Amino acid sequence: MSGDLNGRVAIVTGAASGIGKATALLFAELGARVAIVDRDETAAINAKEEIERAVPGAKLIVSQCDVSNEAQVERTVQETCARFGGLDIVVNNAGLMVFKPLDRHTLEDWNRVLSVDLLGAFLFIKQAFKVMRKGGAIVNVSSVHAVETTPLVAAYAAAKAALVSLTHSASIEGKPKGIRANCILPGAVDTPMLWNNPNIKDGLEVIHQSDVGKPEQIAEVIAFLASDAAGFVQGAAVSVDGGRLSHL
Numbered sequence: 001m002s003g004d005l006n007g008r009v010a011i012v013t014g015a016a017s018g019i020g021k022a023t024a025l026l027f028a029e030l031g032a033r034v035a036i037v038d039r040d041e042t043a044a045i046n047a048k049e050e051i052e053r054a055v056p057g058a059k060l061i062v063s064q065c066d067v068s069n070e071a072q073v074e075r076t077v078q079e080t081c082a083r084f085g086g087l088d089i090v091v092n093n094a095g096l097m098v099f100k101p102l103d104r105h106t107l108e109d110w111n112r113v114l115s116v117d118l119l120g121a122f123l124f125i126k127q128a129f130k131v132m133r134k135g136g137a138i139v140n141v142s143s144v145h146a147v148e149t150t151p152l153v154a155a156y157a158a159a160k161a162a163l164v165s166l167t168h169s170a171s172i173e174g175k176p177k178g179i180r181a182n183c184i185l186p187g188a189v190d191t192p193m194l195w196n197n198p199n200i201k202d203g204l205e206v207i208h209q210s211d212v213g214k215p216e217q218i219a220e221v222i223a224f225l226a227s228d229a230a231g232f233v234q235g236a237a238v239s240v241d242g243g244r245l246s247h248l
């Protein structure tokens with residue numbers, strides 16, 4: 001089991017589904033108070049109810065927010081601080097993909113992916129730096145696509161690579177504030193995003209069952225990085241891919 005998060009206040013973006021939902025659930029089990037942040041409010045409310053059934057007494061709020069909208073990000077941080085009295089952890093997990101050949105990515109496609117997968121993390125880090133308590137932690141959810149990639153996901157791979165770089169910047173500037181920033185690079189994880197991937201549906205990208213992780217396994221690493229147990233882990237990019245990146 002990951003480190004203790006008792007009494008910590010956490011924002012988890014994209015928490016209505018997949019890795020984000022598993023992270024919010026584990027955080028609640030570990031005693032954190034959690035803001036379930038997602039642009040899909042209905043799914044976020046369903047996730048909150050599911051977590052409340054699993055963890056009676058869990059302290060949760062739903063904050064509907066498009067992470068690429070600065071005003072909404074500011075409002076979510078304010079709501080969380082007002083409700084729970086501060087902020088200790090931000091997990092920048094919300095993400096999306098566009099599947100097109102590079103020469104058919106439109107400017108709109110490119111901007112949509114970059115604005116959620118990269119800008120969203122920047123906006124939350126910016127707000128977090130203003131209010132986060134000493135001992136705080138930021139965990140950015142990048143991807144193995146930051147390092148190695150496949151066809152048709154140029155904007156996604158670029159955004160995820162830049163998110164690793166943003167993690168380094170946040171780590172350097174966060175350290176004097178007592179804030180750690182790290183990122184994880186998940187491989188294939190059993191969530192709607194994986195199975196909606198047309199590269200996988202069409203067999204362009206073949207994934208062996210043993211290379212598919214569970215959202216709960218990713219959540220464990222996020223919780224560790226968010227906890228004091230990772231107090232000396234700063235600016236790291238941690239692969240959580242079942243060894244997929246090691247294959248020749």
Ligand SMILES: NC(=O)c1ccc[n+]([C@@H]2O[C@H](COP(=O)([O-])OP(=O)(O)OC[C@H]3O[C@@H](n4cnc5c(N)ncnc54)[C@H](O)[C@@H]3O)[C@@H](O)[C@H]2O)c1
Binds near residue numbers: 019
């Ligand atoms: N599933 C995988 O195989 C895999 C692998 C590597 C990295 N990742 C990364 O993990 C993260 C979570 O992915 P997942 O597989 O759980 O996906 P998912 O599709 O199950 O969940 C993503 C969530 O993000 C939300 N979201 C999307 N755009 C948003 C926005 N603009 N504002 C707020 N919320 C928004 C969605 O509503 C959804 O609830 C993503 O950043 C993804 O890139 C996933």
